[in-house]
Amino acid sequence: MRYIKWIGAAIGVIVLGGALLFLGNYYSKNSAEVASKDTKTTVNNKVTSKKGIKLTGTATQDNYKSVIKDGNYLVGKARGITASQNDNQYNTESFENGLLNLAKNKFSPKSYIFQEGQYLDASTAKKWLNRKSNSNPDGLNPEDNGKKDDGRNPLYLQAIEEQDFMVQSSDALQLKGIMLGLAMNSEDIYQKEEYGANYTQKIDDNTRIAKGKELAAEVVKRYRKLEGVTDNTPIVVALFTEAPNDSLSGGTFYSYTESNNGDKISGFTPVNDVNVVLPMQENTFNYNEIAANLNGDFINFQNTIQGFFPNLSYITAQAQYHDKTLASLKVDVTTQFYSQTEMNSFTNYLAQTAPSMLPTDVDVQIRVKTVNGVQAVLVQKANGKSYEVIQLGATH
Template identity: 45%
Template sequence: MARFKKITMLIGGVAMAALLAACGNIGSSTGGGTTSTDSNQAGVQTTGQISKSEYAGVIKNGHYLTSSARGLTATTMNNNFNLTSFEGGLLNISKQFYDPANYIFQEGQYLSSSTLRGWLGRKSKNNPNGLNPKDNGKKDNSRNPIYVQSIEEQDFMQKNGDSLALKGITIGIAMNAVDYYQKEQYGATFKQNISKAAMQEYGNKVAAQVVERLRKTSGIPSDLPIVVAMYVQAPTDSLAGGTFYQSTQTKNAAIGTWNNLDIVNKVFPLIGASMKDFANNDSKSFQNFQSQIENFFPTISDITAQAQYLDQKIQGEHVTITTQFYSQTEIISFTNFVAQVAPKFLPSGVPVDITINSANGIQAFLSRDSNDRNFESHVFTSY
């Protein structure tokens, strides 16, 4: 059985299986963890690191310390690509400020599920802390849309003797570019487009409110570094998730200058793209890979890839192959073939993973780190 290296990729819509987000809405919490804000109690340990580029996690009283607020969303209209890319992408942004070699990752413990439910709701007499605008009663495009879809907290700790001390927080705020709504319960779903300018303006105001509220939260020092990262959700029918468009770090109550992030998701093969598209060469290489696979094994149903670019440079690629294989020997032979062909056509110098699926679920998985040429693989057996 091959040994796997965990790859944390900023792939819009995938962000690796290890970072899969729980899906919930403001009416229910899917995290199911403790809301305690005290990490300096007896029984606190860490998971250790599998590589220098990944964080150690927090274990408390023998259990991984989870967050009760993880995965909460303002509405149920979402897709798994957004959920996974939001969490995974946020962790990658955190690494730019909190080096995994010096910090320990802790699931958010300061924003409880009840707090976030209120924040993600509309502002009203009964919910004065709502970050989304009041309902103006309209049922068309003149309605006040839901701007803020989700908020994610990540805590970063350092050892302080035999305990852990909070040294930084990252907050991700997911904004809607499209708000889906119903005019009546169980009725048809309509969509309201939100302009980029309106989304960013509203998002900046929300970010300032969130930071101000965090500064007043018990257990958070007034001068604690807080990273804020703004994310725009992809439409529900998108084959790739959304992207982070700006970030900043503040050590006081005010938010300073935002850093714009030029992040773009692409789905291969590109359809209808111009020859000048910066991802065109990568798409052609993927199509050559696709042809090799389909010619050798005619029982392939579909091959697609999702890639993410930062400043027009590819950061990683996630390939999904759907097959109609049934026998174990076919799956093994196919996985071996993919491992031989992939290095010739898929991008080098960045993390790449390949998932081989069937109607029965995942059949095999291949991965390669940015420093490797060859792929490690594992075939999932039925025993």
């Protein structure tokens, strides 16, 4: 039985967790306390001193307030748990950020407070994501049928992402809705013997879609039984296709359903999202229709910064389109810089150059990486006038 693994190294957790808070909420320096220090409030079904709970700055049409507890961002209880090792970091980013964007259609940032998932705990998530067996009757992935070829039962469900949406009522934060993301595998990597070679089992689209619908209904039933979730808590379940491990882009959401009372779910509504890797090859999906202009701008950006700093290894980007409209752009720059002064000069140059060459009407993130990991993240919010630079570590 394949055991559950935590994904990402420490730096990945910092980058992804911090980036989600920074990009999703972009909060101001002054946090608003929920109430005075000498009163009590119920948060996540636990009585907590008011002085320990804060909300980030004022919500806007695009950004949520979120929860800070005891001076730290309140992270999800089951975040980062997957059914098997996944080496594609873009899947995690697309999964988490994409679910948050879908949430805005149901839970307006002006009316709701965002909280990382607090109802599905790590222990339960591990049981659900593992295979069903005599020792684990709660497994959502199928039993191991003992086969070592394409006749085996693959792992269909890779991860579950929970996002909670709260409202402030007098002296309490109350749960008013849950977004659930189910990450479905497009392929399953397995070994015929422990520590042996890796083999890939493809999962066809029809099977993946059918299994996703079954799992969505089952997960809603289980969530209704979790402490703190009532029969009439609105639950939205969005289905996500994981990109292969060797892909240069992350997966995409393809449909969602809702449950507003009991175990009943509505029909599935399609989501028209596409990820495009830049620079593109001419046979890329909808090359001439969707991303040709962006591809040309990106190549100019690429050539400009490579001309200024010739010791760059490579520059790629993932452009996400929703209904054929650019929704976000994430750029990765890998460099061989060895000093912090070089890194500072380079990030300053990027911050000055990018606004005139990359889109300004969508969120843009630029990550600068070396062999030591991510060293800096530059962020421009949609319709922003400049990039914020977050230095994450010193180079050697």
